[in-house]
Amino acid sequence: MKKIVFSNHAKEQMVERGVSEQEVAESIRKGDRFSAKHGRIAYRYNFQYNSLWGKKFYHIKQVMPITKEETKEIIVVTAYTFYF
Numbered sequence: 001m002k003k004i005v006f007s008n009h010a011k012e013q014m015v016e017r018g019v020s021e022q023e024v025a026e027s028i029r030k031g032d033r034f035s036a037k038h039g040r041i042a043y044r045y046n047f048q049y050n051s052l053w054g055k056k057f058y059h060i061k062q063v064m065p066i067t068k069e070e071t072k073e074i075i076v077v078t079a080y081t082f083y084f
Helices: 008-017 021-030
Strands: 003-006 032-035 041-053 056-069 073-083
Touching (some): 003 008, 008 073, 021 041
Parallel strands (some): 003 073
Antiparallel strands (some): 041 056
16 A cells, blocks of 8 residues: 655644544545545545544544545545544
């Protein structure tokens, strides 16, 4: 697998959205892959969460990194998180 690199924007958004680098990497390795805007690749993976986020309890945390794939690395441009 290619090396995963995180842009500064992605790191900032990950903190705000409650997602770790490990969760993003696992989403890229195991998640569903699909096309995103501007020739980017998105991945989607659901984690068992069973915890509080923003004072509300959620069972599932869905992580969706948006990436730009290069020859030798995958650059994470941003990462979205959805709680269910």
